[in-house]
Amino acid sequence: MNSTPSAAAGPAPVGERNGPVASGVSDQHPGIVELFALLAYGEVAAFYRLTEEARMAPNLRGRINMASMAAAEMNHYEVLRDALERRGVDVVPAMTKYASALENYHRLTTPSTWLEALVKTYVGDALAADFYLEIAGSMPDAVADVVRSVLSETGHSQFVVAEVRAAVTASDRQRHRLALWSRRLLGEAITQAQYVLADHDELVDLVMSGGGLSQMTDFFEKLQHTHSTRMRELGLA
Amino acid sequence: MNSTPSAAAGPAPVGERNGPVASGVSDQHPGIVELFALLAYGEVAAFYRLTEEARMAPNLRGRINMASMAAAEMNHYEVLRDALERRGVDVVPAMTKYASALENYHRLTTPSTWLEALVKTYVGDALAADFYLEIAGSMPDAVADVVRSVLSETGHSQFVVAEVRAAVTASDRQRHRLALWSRRLLGEAITQAQYVLADHDELVDLVMSGGGLSQMTDFFEKLQHTHSTRMRELGLA
Numbered sequence: 001m002n003s004t005p006s007a008a009a010g011p012a013p014v015g016e017r018n019g020p021v022a023s024g025v026s027d028q029h030p031g032i033v034e035l036f037a038l039l040a041y042g043e044v045a046a047f048y049r050l051t052e053e054a055r056m057a058p059n060l061r062g063r064i065n066m067a068s069m070a071a072a073e074m075n076h077y078e079v080l081r082d083a084l085e086r087r088g089v090d091v092v093p094a095m096t097k098y099a100s101a102l103e104n105y106h107r108l109t110t111p112s113t114w115l116e117a118l119v120k121t122y123v124g125d126a127l128a129a130d131f132y133l134e135i136a137g138s139m140p141d142a143v144a145d146v147v148r149s150v151l152s153e154t155g156h157s158q159f160v161v162a163e164v165r166a167a168v169t170a171s172d173r174q175r176h177r178l179a180l181w182s183r184r185l186l187g188e189a190i191t192q193a194q195y196v197l198a199d200h201d202e203l204v205d206l207v208m209s210g211g212g213l214s215q216m217t218d219f220f221e222k223l224q225h226t227h228s229t230r231m232r233e234l235g236l237a
Numbered sequence: 238m239n240s241t242p243s244a245a246a247g248p249a250p251v252g253e254r255n256g257p258v259a260s261g262v263s264d265q266h267p268g269i270v271e272l273f274a275l276l277a278y279g280e281v282a283a284f285y286r287l288t289e290e291a292r293m294a295p296n297l298r299g300r301i302n303m304a305s306m307a308a309a310e311m312n313h314y315e316v317l318r319d320a321l322e323r324r325g326v327d328v329v330p331a332m333t334k335y336a337s338a339l340e341n342y343h344r345l346t347t348p349s350t351w352l353e354a355l356v357k358t359y360v361g362d363a364l365a366a367d368f369y370l371e372i373a374g375s376m377p378d379a380v381a382d383v384v385r386s387v388l389s390e391t392g393h394s395q396f397v398v399a400e401v402r403a404a405v406t407a408s409d410r411q412r413h414r415l416a417l418w419s420r421r422l423l424g425e426a427i428t429q430a431q432y433v434l435a436d437h438d439e440l441v442d443l444v445m446s447g448g449g450l451s452q453m454t455d456f457f458e459k460l461q462h463t464h465s466t467r468m469r470e471l472g473l474a
Contacts, residue, residue, distance in 0.1 A: 044297075047304050051288040060281075060336075061329050067284050067311050074308030077301070092298050099297075 024138035024209050031206030032143055033087055035135075036080050037094035038196065038203070039150055043077035044095070045102040046070070046124065053117040062114070065159050069121065076150035083146045098196065105192040109185055115167055115174065116181050119234065122160040123185045126230045130223055138209050165235040179236040186227045190220055261375035261446050268443030269380055270324055272372075273317050274331035275433065275440070276387055280314035281332070282339040283307070283361065290354040299351070302396050306358065313387035320383045335433065342429040346422055352404055352411065353418050356471065359397040360422045363467045367460055375446050402472040416473040423464050427457055 025032075047070045054066035081091040111117040132151035136144045168175035197204050197216065207219060231237040262269075284307045291303035318328040348354040369388035373381045405412035434441050434453065444456060468474040 044301055044304060047308070048288065048291075048300070051285065051307075054285075060333065063285070064281055064314070064329070067281060068315065070288075071284070071308040071311030074304050075312075078305065092301070096297065 025140060025143075025206060027140040027143065029202070029206055029209070031200075031202035031204075032139075033084065033089050033094065034200055034203050035206060036084050036087075036146065037089075037091065038098045039147070040077055040080040040084070040091055041095040041098040041102050042128075043073045043080065043150065045099075045106060047073040047077070049106045050121065053111055053120070056111065056114040056117050058114060066117075066121075069157065079146060079150050101192045101196045104195075105188055108188050111181075115164060115178060118160045118164055119178050119182055119236075120185055122157045122164070122234065123182055123227070123230060124189075125157045126226070127186070127189055127223065130226045134219060134222065135207055161233060168235045175236060178234075179231065182227075182231055182234070182236055186224065190223065193220075262377060262380075262443060264377040264380065266439070266443055266446070268437075268439035269376075270321065270326050270331065271437055271440050272443060273321050273324075273383065274326070274328065275335045276384075277314055277317040277321070277328055278332040278335040278339050279365075280310045280317065280387065282336075282343060284310040284314070286343045287358065290348055290357070293348065293351040293354050295351060303354075303358075306394065316383060316387050338429045338433045341432075342425055345425050348418075352401060352415060355397045355401055356415050356419050356473075357422055359394045359401070359471065360419055360464070360467060361426075362394045363463070364423070364426055364460065367463045371456060371459065372444055375443075398470060405472045412473060415471075416468065419464075419468055419471070419473055423461065427460065430457075 050066050050070040050073065054063045054070075057063040057066060084091045084094060109120060111120050128151045132147055136147055139147060164178065168178060197207075204216065208216070228237060287303050287307040287310065291300045291307075294300040294303060321328045321331060346357060348357055365388045369384055373384055376384060401415065405415060434444075441453065445453070465474060
């Protein structure tokens, strides 16, 4: 699987099992509103977590980098809010049902050091991008545009790579510690994603409609595979 | 003085005392870099204060409004950082010298209720817009564009008016309390602005170069006058 978001702009596999339309999924699929609402809560939750974790930054430059990333999340939120409004859906009540899964993820992965906060930022961004790549090809164009603009990797988290690599090159102990941490992040993300999917059949159907996956387990296996790629980028593998 | 930012886009008074150029101030005036650096720190400080004060929000919608306003501050910060970069100035060391005045302002005006937080947001936005109107006419175009895009009222704080008016209409006690609070906000803002100006002659010269003011005291009197207008808007006068 290619890990650059730009690859998703190319020709996409067409779902042949469920969808009568070329994109594989009807624009009226009930999972679309749920997907936007889930992503919207994810953006707001990420905003507040990033600003809280920025307290651990060793200097003003680090705090500013975190604040810029947080601001990008809110810009994404506004794209999702507008997309929901166009579908006649009020974002706040729609997103509230996803609060517990996302708050649980963040509560269970509260970083205790600045390096842990950086790795969490990078892994979170990457998982979101993977998720986007997995589903974008099967979405109607207008939906794919929204998902692309909010989930493609922002590039903001590139500053993370240099700082983490420097730290783990200097210390084997840090490398082992952060490698364990990143495995925990992936595990908690998958756990919470499973809870969300268990409660929302329309989201499962949306993800599966792409036709690229025969089982939800394939989806989680792909996430683990690309996660390993990111760990190598950070010098943690 | 007109209090809408759009008025500043019209013909501006031309400084005749100091400036040989039509705009009244040379593009190389040393106060310009200082002004951008001051505003840059102001944006980052406002970002972190808004996100902290959002904890007092009674509901998710309030927290989201605060987060959107905070995100707008960081977008403004990025405009200032880019403008400084074009002048060969690294934003972080340049802005650090304004940290104490801005942090003191926020520390001395920490809201203790959600309504106080809302009023602070509105007053802060309005003071920034007043400041912009006062100096924009005398700036070279490229500088005025930067100042305009970061200081004109965002409209984000309009949600404040409805909430504050409802609260003070229902309670005289709240009205008196918030009127005192807003006077304190103005007082602390003027105190900290005076500290900043006392240490930075180039900023005083920049503000005065517009020609619209004969004394710094005129500047502060104007701020008090427009502040009264805002208090009426909020139902606090």
